Amino acid sequence: MLNLSLAPLLQFSTVRFVLTDMDETLTYRGRLHADTYTALERLQTHGICVVPVTAAPAGWCDQMARMWPVDGVIAENGGLFLRRSPDGHRVERHYWHPSEGFADVRKRLHVISKIVERAVPQARPADDQVFRLTSLAYSRTGTEVDDRIVDALIGAGADATINNLWVLGWIGGYDKLSMSLRVLAETFEIDAAAATQLVAYSGDSTNDAPMFRFFKHTVGVSTVVDYLPQLPVPPQWITNSPGGAGFVEFADAILKSRSNEAHEMPSESVIHPFSSAKRTSREQR
Incomplete structure (x- = not known):
């Protein structure tokens, strides 16, 4: 570099x-x-x-x-x-995702969000979650909680990553x-x-x-x-x-x-x- x-x-x-x-x-x-x-x-x-x-x-x-x-x-x-x-x-x-399967994607994301909330009670949905259509976002804490959220998302069948603002989850690969x-x-x-x-x-x-x-x-x-x-x-x-x-x-x-x-x-x-x-x-x- x-x-x-x-x-x-x-x-x-x-x-x-x-x-x-x-x-x-x-x-x-x-x-x-x-x-x-x-x-x-x-x-x-x-x-x-x-x-x-x-x-x-x-x-x-x-x-x-x-x-x-x-x-x-x-x-x-x-x-x-x-x-x-x-x-x-x-x-x-x-x-x-194909348009005909989009409703199912939304339902699966909702289920995954509930699993994350139970697994990591400290997880807080990002304040922009209401504006999202295809993903879940959690506010970063800068602590091990972020890694626990990632683990919970992956364990629930989602893809996950962290950027400088959010812990992110989605489905589709x-x-x-x-x-x-x-x-x-x-x-x-x-x-x-x-x-x-x-x-x-x-x-x-x-x-x-x-x-x-x-x-x-x-x-x-x-x-x-x-x-x-x-x-x-x-x-x-x-x-x-x-x-x-x-x-x-x-x-x-x-x-x-x-x-x-x-x-x-x-x-x-x-x-x-x-x-x-x-x-x-x-x-x-």
């Missing part, structure tokens, strides 16, 4: 998609700063597709998909993908990576092999591990050092700053690579394969 400032000028010249964690990667201490929001918009303006991939609840992500300068949002650690409709006034939702690869293939027609070169990912904690392991271009904001013992593969690069300020460093590095690529290549060569689709999408909005 090297400091991002040491990256060669053309390190990110192949990047056409930025996938990014949200909490404490785009935000810092729970707040989204103007510079970070502007960085998302700058990436889009320069033809980069931007998709937050977060454990945050569907309710938060619905608003992000509608109003932020992004090309969609993967919510609840991979449980669903939300994307602004072509008319700009609705959000299309694509769940990991997916994670951030598997849903990201599905979205890239089905929405953007990018297969897994191509994605390793075309996608850059930024994150900060344990549930980002599959993304750090798979993609070539990975960046951890500075606070990722707190989670390195839980990451089998660290990110390739690390920023100087935490949270959104670190993401701005990441966006600047990508755009600098694109700028230097443009100077070294004929002008017609820098129009990437998604540029016409992006223009059409913007016109529809």
Whole structure:
């Protein structure tokens, strides 16, 4: 893991998609700063597709998909993908689970939550649980209680992980990576092999591990050092700053690579394969 400032000028010249964690990667201490929001918009303006991939609840992500300068949002650690409709006034939702089985998923999650409550009386549902559709979230305590919640979730038949805010549980065997690869293939027609070169990912904690392991271009904001013992593969690069300020460093590095690529290549060569689709999408909005 090297400091991002040491990256060669053309390190990110192949990047056409930025996938990014949200909490404490785009935000810092729970707040989204103007510079970070502007960085998302700058990436889009320069033809980069931007998709937050977060454990945050569907309710938060619905608003992000509608109003932020992004090309969609993967919510609840991979449980669903939300994307602004072509008319700009609705959000299309694509769940990991088939729609006909979604009611059963909700019932199973309810049963699992009761098992966790009995096994770990100290477990407290996250204050955003009411906005979740495909997952369970418990407030972190920073103690052994968190590990006991994970054990209870797994014992009840759920998948589980911990990030910087929550202990998370869900069913279906997916994670951030598997849903990201599905979205890239089905929405953007990018297969897994191509994605390793075309996608850059930024994150900060344990549930980002599959993304750090798979993609070539990975960046951890500075606070990722707190989670390195839980990451089998660290990110390739690390920023100087935490949270959104670190993401701005990441966006600047990508755009600098694109700028230097443009100077070294004929002008017609820098129009990437998604540029016409992006223009059409913007016109529809």
